Amino acid sequence: MNKKYIWYSIFFLAFSCSPKPTIVKEDTAQEIPVPLMTIGNEDIFADEFLYLLSKNRQFQDKSEKISPEEFEENFELFINYKLKVKEAENLGLDTLEEFKREFEIFKEDLIKPFLIKNSLQEGELMKAYNRMKEVVKASHILLQFPNNSSREDTIAVFRMAQKLKAEAEAGADFNELAEKYSDDPSAKDNKGSLGYFTALQMVHQFEDAAYSLQIGQISDPVLTNFGYHIIKLEDRKPNPGEIRVSHILIRTQEEDPIAEERSLRKVGDIYTELQKPESNWEEVCSLFSEDMGSKNSGGLLPWLSLGSVIPEFERVAFSLTEIGEISPPVKTPYGYHIIRLEDRRPISSYEEMEPVIKSRILRDSRSTLIQSQVVAIQKSRYSFEENEPVIHEIQNLYAQHPINDVPKIIDSMNLSDSTIFSIQEKGTSVIDFMDFIQAGKQNVRPGMQSYFEAWYDKFVEISLSNEEEKDLMENNKEYKLLLNEYRDGILLFSLMNENVWQKALMDSVGQVEFYEENKDKYTWKQRVRALIVTMGNEESTASVRRFLSDKKYRPDLSDRLENTFLLNNPLAFVMEEGLFEWESHPVLQKADLNKSFQELKFNEKIHFILIGEKLAPEPKKFAETRGKVIQDYQQFLDEKLIASLKENYIIRINEDEKQKLYDIAVEK
Known part of the structure; x- marks a missing residue:
């Protein structure tokens, strides 16, 4: 929401702001709508006023109905609002390119919740989040298509996939089949095992198939951009959430047995050192870890979820149960790790995760699938x-x-x-x-x-x-009213900015003239020069009391107080000094202005007060009250604008329609 609409909302204060108002629906489908009022040659209908009036209210609930006075006040505001919008239209503000650009930006955002695409997208987001509550463990065999493959090649790959599935279901070891036949390069090492994963970590066709299987079940061939997959589900369990770990890494050189042995001895010695009560994890990590990115921060790694790191590391990290627990050395392709558990947290709420899920869905092939579904529904509808x-x-x-x-x-x-x-x-x-x-x-x-x-x-x-x-x-009444509200809001801002707000700010001559004509509104009440010392701690109270008890108000007294007490004890007290309208000051209104020094206890605080010169009421100079003058000048220009519009436009109100709204909204 930009500055213009914020200004509109502030101006139209009586109608509280809420994106989803409750509209009282009446069975008028067969009736020709009757205008609530006519301004100039434009009919304005009751549903628009009721839409604005019913924000954050449900008039079916008796406790949320409003008083007759509130109804009339809001009705008058609505007339003024529509008058200004009508004037903006007659001035052609709705034809300006700036208006059109801004309105289109609003329109793009406002329409999104009402579109078919939004409901499909929300369904996909919720499906992904519900899947995230669970992690699955699977192995797969990937059969890729040859380069420049023909239709016959595709069929041959599909039949090979069917054959491997049949062999696995007949009792052949699935992981051995993966090692022998899979085109996934990692299958030679992991025999097709993918470890645990959750939603949005695999392409969506693979994910859909894996989550639809029972433990031990083998899928039909699943087509993705990589080829055909045969998937075997090995386990499924509740998502353990995320963990935060730190680690110490000793790198290895597998092609060098001597270096490998040296690394193994070194990580063993480090692990032994960490078992000693006096050992310090951060110091040991800084000295010995070979992960240059984390060694100087205690080896701390980002939050991890299942499926986000290599299986060997993940298996050990997620097996740690106590905060501060340290694992024995674990071997991964990077070397030997010693892992310490720092923290753990459950899966976040849907509201927290929605932006991340949405971003990931819109980046993967699901977005194309959603768009295809949208087009299919639109074609039918x-x-x-x-x-x-x-x-x-x-x-x-x-x-x-x-x-x-x-x-x-x-x-x-x-x-x-x-x-x-x-x-x-x-x-x-x-x-x-x-x-x-x-x-x-x-x-x-x-x-x-x-x-x-x-x-x-x-x-x-x-x-x-x-x-x-x-x-x-x-056909969508709520969208139509919401869009119209924003459109009118932009026009209202443009008109008010030009004729009231900016005019009052920039018209220095008008400000002075208005001030001179209304000088009696800008006067100082009785004022007094005073120094108020509010004590912050009790140990300084006695010494400050002794220092001030024989003093009279002087402009330099605050400097002496600061130099005497606050240099060594900045929290001893706070000071307030100046010329005050004492009747409206929370402390001075309780003081005796005839005493030059006094002590008051107020709001559980000790206040020392020194009273100086007293000034009688007098007019404020323009410079002293310019801010308030501008504010009042804006209000004057606004009222002048409304009066002018009421003269220029004929307003006809349908009292019967108004009474219907009154009966809905007003407490009886």
Whole structure:
């Protein structure tokens, strides 16, 4: 939300701000709506006023109804608000490019919760989070396609995958099959074992298959961008959450047996040293660890979850149960590690994890899947029909001719006006498609698709999205009211900024004139010069009392106090000095102004007060009250603007409609 809408919200203070108002629905589907009021030539309906009035309230609940006075006050504010919006429109502020740009930015954000895509996305987010509550352990066999593979090659790989699945189900050792047949390079070392993982750590087709299996079950061949996978589920258990560990690393050189033996002895000696009560983990880590990135910070690593580190390290790290527990040396491809458990925490709540889950889903292939589902639903909902012969003909033209020549060929064949597809029985022509490509406003990358397919799919996607937005504006009352509220808010800000807020700030001559005309409003009440010393600790109270008891107010007394006491004890007391309107001062209003020195106890604090010159009431100088003058000048200009608008626009109120709203909102 930007500054303009914040200003609008502040101005329209009576209507509290909430993104999801409760609208009282009435069964008026068969009735022709009757305006609540007319301003100029514009009808304004009751649902808009009720929408604003019912924010953070449910008028079905008797305790949340408002008083007759509140209703009338809000109704008057609503009239003023709509008058200003009407004036902004008549001035053409809604036609300015700046307004259009800003409104489009708001519109893009406001429409998101109402779109089909949002509900599908939320479902995918929740599914991912629910899967994250569990971790699964699986092994797989990967069979990749040969380079430039044909359809026959693909079928052959699929049949090989089926054969391996059958062998495994017949009793063959799955991990030995993985070691022998898998195209995953790591299978030679891990025999296909992937260890534990959770949602969003594998490509989504693999994840879907793994989470659908029972322990011991072997999947049908699963197709991903890597090839065909056969997956065996070995275990599933609740997600243990995350752990924070530190480690000491001694690197190894496996091709050098002597160096390997030396590393093993060294890590053994370090582990023995760490068992001594007097040993210090941070010092030992700093001296001996060969992880240069963490050795000087006690070996501390980022938070770890299952599946985020290599299995050998993960297995030992997650087996530690007590904070501060140290593991024996564990071997990984990086060398020997000694691991200490620093902290652990459960999986975070959905609200905390939602931004991370959403970011990861939008970056992987799930986003393409969601968009495909969106388009499918939109096609069904909005009666999408393709003209297949025309599509096929244009597709062939793009395949047979240079891209830049196709528009001319289409024109010469009289295809430009042909319907390429229809939405809600309204045809979209070939020339519309050509213009869409020519505009080049979309970032279209053909990838695996042909040029025509990529641009056609994008054109269909944009056309269906526009139809969905149109449908929301026509049929979704909540979205329509919300969008209208933001639109009017931007216009209101522009009008008020030009005619009230900035005008009052920049019109220095007007400020002075307003001040002179209203001088009696800006006066000082009785004032007194005073020094107030509020004690912070009791041990200094007696010495400060002795120092001040024979003193009278002087402008330099605060400096002497500071030099005498605060240099060595900055928290001894705080001082307040100046010219005060004593009647409104929390301490001075309790003081006896006829005493030059006195001691008061107030709010559990000792206050020493020295009273100086007393000043009678007098007018404030302009410079002394400029801020308040500007504030009042703004209010004056606002009231002047409203009065002018009420003269210029005829306002007609439908009292019957107003009474209906009154009956809904007002406590009886």
